[in-house]
Amino acid sequence: MFTLKNISVRAADRSLLRNINLIAKPKEITGLVGKSGSGKSTLFRLALGLLTKTGEYEWEGSISWNGEYLSSGQNPKLQPVFQDPHGSFSPFGTMRELLLEPARIKNHFFLKTHQKSKEWDRIESYCKRFDLPKELLNKTKQELSGGQLQRFAILRALLTGPEYLLLDEPVTALDVLVQKKIAEELKEINTKENLGMFLVSHDLGFLSYMCDAIFVLDGGEIVESGRAKEILANPKSKLLQSLLQAKNHSFAGTASSSESSN
Numbered sequence: 001m002f003t004l005k006n007i008s009v010r011a012a013d014r015s016l017l018r019n020i021n022l023i024a025k026p027k028e029i030t031g032l033v034g035k036s037g038s039g040k041s042t043l044f045r046l047a048l049g050l051l052t053k054t055g056e057y058e059w060e061g062s063i064s065w066n067g068e069y070l071s072s073g074q075n076p077k078l079q080p081v082f083q084d085p086h087g088s089f090s091p092f093g094t095m096r097e098l099l100l101e102p103a104r105i106k107n108h109f110f111l112k113t114h115q116k117s118k119e120w121d122r123i124e125s126y127c128k129r130f131d132l133p134k135e136l137l138n139k140t141k142q143e144l145s146g147g148q149l150q151r152f153a154i155l156r157a158l159l160t161g162p163e164y165l166l167l168d169e170p171v172t173a174l175d176v177l178v179q180k181k182i183a184e185e186l187k188e189i190n191t192k193e194n195l196g197m198f199l200v201s202h203d204l205g206f207l208s209y210m211c212d213a214i215f216v217l218d219g220g221e222i223v224e225s226g227r228a229k230e231i232l233a234n235p236k237s238k239l240l241q242s243l244l245q246a247k248n249h250s251f252a253g254t255a256s257s258s259e260s261s262n
């Protein structure tokens with residue numbers, strides 16, 4: 001279980017999150033939906049151990065993964081994927097070199113020639129799975145599209161052998177067709193490899209297509225949660241009702257189309 005217990009966060013004398021309690025099953029896709037400014041990114045960064053108590057943020061509560069309490073600092077078992085794929089990679093070096101990073105970190109930044117070629121074989125097999133022609137590995141990030149880069153960002157997270165993925169608006173910056181393709185790929189990873197995911201997004205269409213369970217965040221508080229199908233069919237909070245009514249989801253798979261695919 002990925003568990004957030006009694007989480008409250010303050011910064012600059014403002015309360016950003018209040019009494020957040022969230023339990024996500026390890027092999028499921030759990031979504032967090034909220035409007036802009038509701039605290040999604042704050043919660044995401046906190047869950048990744050990126051809000052240190054000594055910095056500008058004060059927080060209380062606990063975060064745990066399968067019973068193990070997570071302190072601040074990154075945890076390799078939980079891998080993040082961020083919204084901006086361009087910001088996820090260094091402008092220096094080809095994808096082939098940049099994707100060696102996880103292996104380098106594991107080996108204390110030193111890889112022998114045979115280790116490198118073994119890792120490249122592994123990277124190429126992941127490229128195949130993601131429909132990424134291996135020629136793209138010889139390009140720098142400036143030569144790739146946002147969709148290709150986001151796939152490489154997901155691929156890099158998978159290379160570390162994570163137990164759980166945390167994704168912050170992973171398709172928001174992409175065009176609708178690419179969004180759909182990446183959403184399908186993420187769902188396939190979840191089903192085939194039983195890899196659980198925590199997805200943060202303002203896009204209810206995307207989350208309703210993807211998620212087994214959904215939490216609704218409004219003004220720093222969880223106002224509603226439950227199995228995706230159930231709460232989408234019978235929304236109780238004003239926010240979820242208005243998000244469903246608005247139907248201004250940018251994602252191609254809207255709530256209604258997802259019901260058949262769930």
Ligand SMILES: Nc1ncnc2c1ncn2[C@@H]1O[C@H](COP(=O)(O)OP(=O)(O)OP(=O)(O)O)[C@@H](O)[C@H]1O
Nearest residue numbers: 011012014016035036037038039040041042043056
């Ligand atoms: N360091 C800080 N000091 C003061 N206020 C902050 C700080 N960090 C975030 N906030 C405020 O907390 C609220 C939640 O911000 P957050 O970025 O988590 O929202 P969000 O739901 O991710 O929004 P968006 O979807 O627009 O990214 C906002 O009102 C933001 O201005």
